[in-house]
Amino acid sequence: MKPSARYGRMAVVLHWIAALLIIALLATGWYMVGTAKNTPERAFFFNLHKSLGITTAFVIVTLIVWRIMHAAPALPTTMPRWERTAAVLSHRLFYVFMLLVTLAGYLTSSFSKYGPKLFGIPLPQWGWEDAALRGNFAAVHRLAALVFAVLIAIHVAAALKHLLVDKDSVFQRMLPG
Ligand code: HEM
Ligand code: HEM
Incomplete structure (x- = not known):
């Protein structure tokens, strides 16, 4: 398949939906862990975070399937080779982190008494109530989210x-239009 000079409309739409959801997840995640226990506010934000996280999982899977079926446009040769390699590697790493953070979040919920929920609808619980395992998955989720946030800042x-x-139109090819 011949790569085009810019990302297609679907790739652009999925990128920005995923980006907005992930920024909302980082914000709600960090905010909610600081709220007082057993309060309606904490329950609201945990439910919102879990629902947004599960919605994001569907977007991420669509994004990955779309990306496998459509090659990324080649980067301009004006970019040094190391920069092009770094861009390709970091984008792959992003897909790994999207899956890792989401999976660790789902497992954290699965080993808590509240379970994973999508806007009030209970989803399959891949575990049982176990404070130690929940704590381990929460630690993986926390660390992975932190590394992911650093990668996003670099991105x-x-x-x-x-x-x-550089003014080389690499930014514009991820914009609609
Ligand atoms: C890309 C997706 C996600 C991102 C970026 C994200 C981000 C975060 C962040 C930043 C925190 C706060 C961690 C801390 O400092 O303690 C957090 C906590 C949490 N997240 Fe997510 N999250 C995502 C997906 C999910 C999903 C899909 C679920 C479950 C269905 C989930 C469930 C939780 C839970 C239960 C906590 C609290 C963990 C604790 O008690 O320490 N997250 N998340
Ligand atoms: C917040 C979460 C974000 C995530 C997870 C993310 C993820 C990604 C991924 C995986 C790609 C590569 C697409 C591919 O070829 O498969 C990409 C490309 C791109 N992203 Fe993001 N992104 C985020 C936010 C942003 C933001 C806020 C901006 C702008 C300020 C941005 C600008 C771009 C641009 C310009 C490209 C195209 C790079 C190229 O042509 O190679 N992204 N992003």
Whole structure:
């Protein structure tokens, strides 16, 4: 398949939906763990976070299937080779983290008495009530979310460098239109 100069409309739409959901998940995740236990506020944010997280899982799977079926546009040869390699590797790493963080979150919920829920609808619980296992999955979820956030910050900085410094239209090819 011949790569086109920019991402297709579907890839762009999925990228921005996933990006917004992931930023909302980082924000709600960090906020909710600081709320007082056994309060309606905490229950609200935990349910919102879990529901958004499960919605994101569907978007991520669609994104991955779409990406397997459609090659990414080739990066401009004006970019140094190491930058092109770093871009390809970091994008692959993103897909790994999207799956890892989501899976660890789902497992954290599965080993808690509350279980995974999608806007009030209980979903298959892949475990049982077990505080120690829940704690282990929560630790993996927390660490993976933190590393993911650092990678996203680097990704955004790189995107802005393309827009403002390199001016090589790499940023624009992920914009609609
Ligand atoms: C890309 C997807 C996700 C991201 C970026 C994300 C992010 C986060 C963050 C930043 C925290 C706070 C961690 C801390 O500092 O203690 C958190 C906590 C949590 N997340 Fe997620 N999350 C995602 C998906 C999910 C999913 C799918 C579920 C479950 C269905 C989930 C369930 C939880 C739970 C139960 C906690 C609390 C863990 C604890 O008690 O320490 N998350 N998440
Ligand atoms: C917040 C979570 C985000 C995630 C998880 C994410 C993930 C990704 C992934 C996986 C790709 C590669 C697509 C592929 O070829 O398979 C990509 C490309 C891109 N992203 Fe993001 N992104 C996020 C946020 C952002 C933000 C906030 C910006 C802009 C400031 C941005 C700008 C771009 C651009 C310009 C590209 C195209 C790079 C290229 O042409 O190679 N992303 N993103």
